[in-house]
Amino acid sequence: xxxxxxxxxxxxxxxxxxxxxxxxxxxxxxxxxxxxxxxxxxxxxxxxxxxxxxxxxxxxxxxxxxxxxxxxxxxxxxxxxxxxxxxxxxxxxxxxxxxxxxxxxxxxxxxxxxxxxxxxxxxxxxxxxxxxxxxxxxxxxxxxxxxxxxxxxxxxxxxxxxxxxxxxxxxxxxxxxxxxxxxxxxxxxxxxxxxxxxxxxxxxxxxxxxxxxxxxxxxxxxxxxxxxxxxxxxxxxxxxxxxxxxxxxxxxxxxxxxxxxxxxxxxxxxxxxxxxxxxxxxxxxxxxxxxxxxxxxxxxxxxxxxxxxxxxxxxxxxxxxxxxxxxxxxxxxxxxxxxxxxxxxxxxxxxxxxxxxxxxxxxxxxxxxx
Amino acid sequence: xxxxxxxxxxxxxxxxxxxxxxxxxxxxxxxxxxxxxxxxxxxxxxxxxxxxxxxxxxxxxxxxxxxxxxxxxxxxxxxxxxxxxxxxxxxxxxxxxxxxxxxxxxxxxxxxxxxxxxxxxxxxxxxxxxxxxxxxxxxxxxxxxxxxxxxxxxxxxxxxxxxxxxxxxxxxxxxxxxxxxxxxxxxxxxxxxxxxxxxxxxxxxxxxxxxxxxxxxxxxxxxxxxxxxxxxxxxxxxxxxxxxxxx
Ligand SMILES: Cc1ncc(C[n+]2csc(CCOP(=O)(O)OP(=O)(O)O)c2C)c(N)n1
Ligand code: SF4
Ligand SMILES: [Mg+2]
Numbered sequence: 001x002x003x004x005x006x007x008x009x010x011x012x013x014x015x016x017x018x019x020x021x022x023x024x025x026x027x028x029x030x031x032x033x034x035x036x037x038x039x040x041x042x043x044x045x046x047x048x049x050x051x052x053x054x055x056x057x058x059x060x061x062x063x064x065x066x067x068x069x070x071x072x073x074x075x076x077x078x079x080x081x082x083x084x085x086x087x088x089x090x091x092x093x094x095x096x097x098x099x100x101x102x103x104x105x106x107x108x109x110x111x112x113x114x115x116x117x118x119x120x121x122x123x124x125x126x127x128x129x130x131x132x133x134x135x136x137x138x139x140x141x142x143x144x145x146x147x148x149x150x151x152x153x154x155x156x157x158x159x160x161x162x163x164x165x166x167x168x169x170x171x172x173x174x175x176x177x178x179x180x181x182x183x184x185x186x187x188x189x190x191x192x193x194x195x196x197x198x199x200x201x202x203x204x205x206x207x208x209x210x211x212x213x214x215x216x217x218x219x220x221x222x223x224x225x226x227x228x229x230x231x232x233x234x235x236x237x238x239x240x241x242x243x244x245x246x247x248x249x250x251x252x253x254x255x256x257x258x259x260x261x262x263x264x265x266x267x268x269x270x271x272x273x274x275x276x277x278x279x280x281x282x283x284x285x286x287x288x289x290x291x292x293x294x295x296x297x298x299x300x301x302x303x304x305x306x307x308x309x310x311x312x313x314x315x316x317x318x319x320x321x322x323x324x325x326x327x328x329x330x331x332x333x334x335x336x337x338x339x340x341x342x343x344x345x346x347x348x349x350x351x352x353x354x355x356x357x358x359x360x361x362x363x364x365x366x367x368x369x370x
Numbered sequence: 371x372x373x374x375x376x377x378x379x380x381x382x383x384x385x386x387x388x389x390x391x392x393x394x395x396x397x398x399x400x401x402x403x404x405x406x407x408x409x410x411x412x413x414x415x416x417x418x419x420x421x422x423x424x425x426x427x428x429x430x431x432x433x434x435x436x437x438x439x440x441x442x443x444x445x446x447x448x449x450x451x452x453x454x455x456x457x458x459x460x461x462x463x464x465x466x467x468x469x470x471x472x473x474x475x476x477x478x479x480x481x482x483x484x485x486x487x488x489x490x491x492x493x494x495x496x497x498x499x500x501x502x503x504x505x506x507x508x509x510x511x512x513x514x515x516x517x518x519x520x521x522x523x524x525x526x527x528x529x530x531x532x533x534x535x536x537x538x539x540x541x542x543x544x545x546x547x548x549x550x551x552x553x554x555x556x557x558x559x560x561x562x563x564x565x566x567x568x569x570x571x572x573x574x575x576x577x578x579x580x581x582x583x584x585x586x587x588x589x590x591x592x593x594x595x596x597x598x599x600x601x602x603x604x605x606x607x608x609x610x611x612x613x614x615x616x617x
Contacts, residue, residue, distance in 0.1 A: 024452060050451045054444065055477035062441035062474070066417070066448025069435045074448070092438050198433035198449065200456050202412030208427050210418075210436035 004179035009144045009169065010035035012180045013103060014043065016151035017075055019182055022101070023049030024074040026063035028056055028082060031115045032171040033105035036077040057082035061089030061102075068098035069209035071197030073155055077103035079171075080121050081112060083129075090164055091130030094226075095211030099158035101151070102136075103167045105174035108333040116334020117171035119256060122311035125168045126285040133223050135230045137165040137237060138284040140255040144178035150282070152183070161233055168284060170307060171334075172257040233286055240288035241280045244270065245295050248277025250350060253304040253316050255281045258337060262305055265342045274350065284312070292319035299324045301349050305337055306330045325349075378402035380411045382431045391591020393548040393581040394422055397490055398429055400554070401461070404562045405432065408569065414457045415449050417442040419471075421463030422496040422583075440471025443478035446485045457568055459486040464505040465495045468528045472504075475534070479574045482539035482615075486564045487576040489530060492583040493602060500586030504528040507605055512586070527605055531578050535611035542567050542575035543612040549580065549598040553608075560610070573615060580606055 007015070014036045017025075025040040037053065044051040054060040060076045067074040078086065083104045093100060104125065108118040123129075125138045137157055141147035147169060154165040198207050213219035243263060245251065252262040259280040269276040279291045292302075301324050304313040313328045320326055329345040331337045377383055380402040388394045405414050414432040418424055420439035427434030437445040442460035450458040467475050467489055478485065494512055495501040501514040505527050509518040519527075535543045542564055546557035557579055564575035580602050582594035589597060 024448070026448065052447065052451060052481070055473050058441065059444040059447075059474050059477065062438060062444035063448035063451075065437070065441075066435060066445035066450075067452045068448070069445075070415070070449040070452040072452040074452075088438055089441070096436075198415045198435055199453060200413035200415060201431070201433050206427075206431055207433045208436070209434070210427065212424060212436055 002182055004181045006177055007144065007180050008035055008175065008177050009147055010105065010174040011039045012144050012148050013077075013151050013167070013169070013174070014039035016148035016182065017101065017155070018043055018047050018049070020073070020152040020155040022073045022075050022155060023047065024067045024072045025049070025076065026052045026054050026060040026067070026074070027076045027078060028054050028060050030079045030082045032107060032174050033077050033079045033103065035174070036103060036105070057085040058089065061086035061093070064100050065089055065093050065096070065098060068093065068100045069096065069198050071194040071199055073159075075101040075103065077105065079104065080106045080109050080118070083121065083124065087124075087130035090136065091132050091134060092211050093164045094130070094134035094136070095132060096209050097162040097226075098164070098209065099162050101154045101158055101165050101167065103169065105169045105171055107171055114334050115171070117257065117307060117336065118332065118334060119170055119258065119307040120309070120311065120332060121168065122284060122306070122308060125166050126287070126315070134226065135163070135233070135285055137161070137163055137233060137286070138168050139165070139239075139282060140168050140284045141173055141282075142256050142259045142280065144173065144176065145180050146282075147173055148180050148182065157237060161229055163229065163233070168256070170256050172336075237283060238286050238288045238290065239282035240291045241282065242291055242294070243278040243280070245277035245279060247275055248295060249275040249298070249300045250277070250346060251295060251299050251302045252276065252278040252342070252346070253281075253302055253312070254278070254306065255284060255312065258305055258307055261337060261339055262342060265339050265346065268339070269343060269346065276346065281312070287315045287319065289319040292316070296320050296323040302326045303346055303349050304328050305342055307336065308332055378406045380405040380414070380431055382429055384428045386429055387425060388422065389585040391582065391584045391594060392422070393492070393579070394490065396548050396554060397488065397579050397581065398426065400558045400561055401459070401488060402430060404558065404565055407562070408565055410457045410565070410569070413455070414459065415453070417446045417449070417458070417460040419460065419462040419466040420497070421466050423461050423463060423490065424497065426461050440466050440469070441474055442466065443471065443474040443483070443485070443487065447478055447481070447483050450483060450485055454484070457486070457565065459488060459565070461488045462490065463496065464489070464491045464493065464503045468504040468530050475530070476537060479534050479537040479540040479576070482541075482573040484568050484571055484573050485575075486568050487574070488561065489576055489578040490581045491530075491578050491606065492581040493527075494583050494586050496583045496586055500583070507601055529606060531576065531611045534576055538616050539574055540576070540612055541573035541615050542610070544576075544610045545578040545580070545606060545608050547580035547598055547603060547608055549582070549595040578606070
C-alpha cells in the first residue's frame with residue numbers, strides 16, 4: 001500500500017483513471033469538474049496518453065466512441081448540462097457495446113441551474129437519459145477514496161461487459177480534499193486484445209462498430225441480447241453498504257455524500273435509543289434491491305434523503321414493494337440536507353406523521369418531504 | 371483474356387442499396403481503388419455517417435465504425451488518436467457534414483487531425499426523402515422548400531471547401547465533380563492526394579464530390595449528371611482551395 005495523499009476529489013479521480021490504464025481523455029470544460037481535464041492535460045502526455053479538449057460535449061462523447069471502438073481504455077468527464085449533451089452518444093455507445101467511463105460531477109438543474117452539488121441527475125443516469133432500451137452501470141461514490149476505487153473498478157467492469165459505466169458524483173465529491181491511498185494493484189489490466197476493435201483488418205476479417213439494425217427481427221434480437229447482459233450485470237455487480245441494519249426499525253436510505261450526513265444522524269439517534277439503520281446504494285444501477293429484502297419485513301419505515309426533489313426514492317419504493325412506508329426528504333440546487341433537518345424528518349416519520357409534500361423544516365432551511 | 375476492369379479488392383462485392391444512377395457508387399469505387407493502389411486496405415479504418423451512405427461498411431472491405439449524425443470527424447479523431455499509424459477516413463453527406471456536423475468538421479480541421487474526409491454534396495437530404503440541405507441551390511425544389519429555396523428565409527448554399535480553406539489547420543481542400551468520366555478521373559487524383567497526405571502525416575484533407583440524387587431530384591440519372599454540370603458547378607466552383615499548412 002502506498003502512503004495516503006491528500007487530494008481534491010476531481011484530481012484523485014483523474015489519477016485513479018490513469019492508474020487504471022486509461023490513456024485517452026476527451027472532454028470540454030464545465031464547473032465543477034474542471035480539475036479532471038486540467039489534471040489529465042498534464043498527466044496523460046507524461047503517461048504516454050492523449051488528452052484532447054473537444055469543441056463540445058457532443059464531440060467529446062463521439063471521440064470516446066471512436067477511441068473505445070478502436071480498442072482503447074478511454075473516458076470523458078463533465079457535469080450535468082454537458083452530460084445532457086452527451087446522451088445521444090451514450091446511447092450509441094451502449095448500442096454498439098463499447099466500453100468506456102463517463103464521470104458526471106453533477107450540479108443543480110434544470111437548465112443551466114447552478115454549480116453547487118446536486119443529485120438531480122439520478123433519473124438521467126439510471127433510467128436511460130438517451131434513447132432506446134439501454135442501461136448504464138452507475139456508481140455513486142461517497143468519499144474521495146471510494147471514488148478512486150470505483151474509478152478503477154469502472155474500467156474493469158466496462159471492459160468485462162462491453163458497456164459504458166458512469167461515475168455519478170455530486171459536486172462535493174469533486175471539490176473536497178480527502179486522504180486517498182492508491183492501491184498497489186490497480187485493478188485488472190486492460191485487455192490487450194479486443195478482437196472486435198477496429199484496428200485495421202490486416203490478417204483477419206473486417207471489424208465493424210455500429211448500432212444500426214434496420215431489420216426489426218435483428219434489432220429485436222440485439223435488444224434482447226443487451227437485456228440478457230443487463231440481467232448478468234444485475235446478478236453480479238450490485239454493490240451497497242448497510243449500516244446497523246440488522247436490528248433497525250427505521251432505515252435511512254441515501255447515496256453519495258448525503259449518505260455520510262445520514263450516518264451521523266443515524267449514530268446520534270442510536271445514542272438516543274432509536275433503532276435507526278442505513279442503506280447506502282453504491283451501484284445506483286443495478287439498484288441493490290436485495291439490501292431492502294434483507295430488512296423490509298421487519299422495518300417500520302424508510303426515509304430516503306437526496307439532494308433532489310425525489311428520484312432514487314422511486315427505486316426505494318419499488319424495492320420495498322409496499323412492505324413498509326417510504327418517506328422522503330430532499331434539498332436541491334446546492335443546498336445540502338442538514339443533519340438536524342434529517343433528524344427532524346425522521347422523528348416525524350417515527351411519530352407516524354403523514355408525509356407532507358413540501359414543508360419547511362426550518363425557517364432558514366427549506367426542503368421538501370413527502 | 372486479360373480483364374481490364376475488376377472490382378477493387380477493398381470492395382466486398384455486396385450489391386449496394388443505392389438507387390440506380392446514384393453517384394455514391396462511383397465515389398465508393400474511387401475510394402476503394404485508391405485504398406488498393408496505396409496498399410492500405412489492412413490499415414484503413416472508415417467512419418460511416420448518417421445518410422444514404424450509412425451502410426458504406428457493407429461495401430468497403432476495411433474496418434469501419436458507424437458514427438452518429440454529423441459526428442464522423444469526432445469519431446475519426448478518437449480512432450486516429452488511438453491508432454496514429456492507421457489510415458482513418460470519414461465518408462459524409464452534405465446534411466451530415468454541412469448542417470448537423472458543422473462544428474465537428476471545422477474543429478477537426480482546426481485541430482489539424484491527420485484524417486481524410488470524403489464529402490458527398492448532392493444538394494439534398496437523400497436518405498430522409500429529399501428535404502432541403504444547407505447545400506440546396508437557390509430556387510431548388512425539395513420537400514421542405516416546395517416553392518424553391520428562397521434565400522430571404524432559407525439562406526444561401528453553404529460552400530464547405532471555401533469555409534474550411536480558411537482554417538489554418540486544414541492541409542488539403544478540394545472540390546471535384548462526378549458528372550462525367552474526365553471529372554471522375556480528376557476526382558480520383560484529388561482523393562488519392564487526400565489519402566497520401568495522411569500517410570505523410572500532413573494533416574487534415576477534405577475532398578468534396580459534387581454528386582447526384584436522381585431519386586429525390588426527380589430526374590433520370592443522365593439528366594441528373596447534366597444538372598450537376600449546369601446548375602451545381604456554377605455555384606460550387608471546382609478546384610483545389612488549399613494545399614499546404616497555415617494561412
Ligand atoms: C440526430 C439525428 N437527426 C436526424 C436524423 C435523420 N437523418 C438521417 S439521414 C439524414 C440526412 C442525411 O443527408 P445527407 O447527409 O445529405 O446524406 P445523403 O442521404 O444525402 O447521402 C437525416 C436528417 C438522424 N439520423 N439523427
Ligand atoms: S436517395 Fe439519392 S443519395 Fe440516396 S441512394 Fe438514392 S439517389 Fe443516392
Ligand atoms: Mg445529401
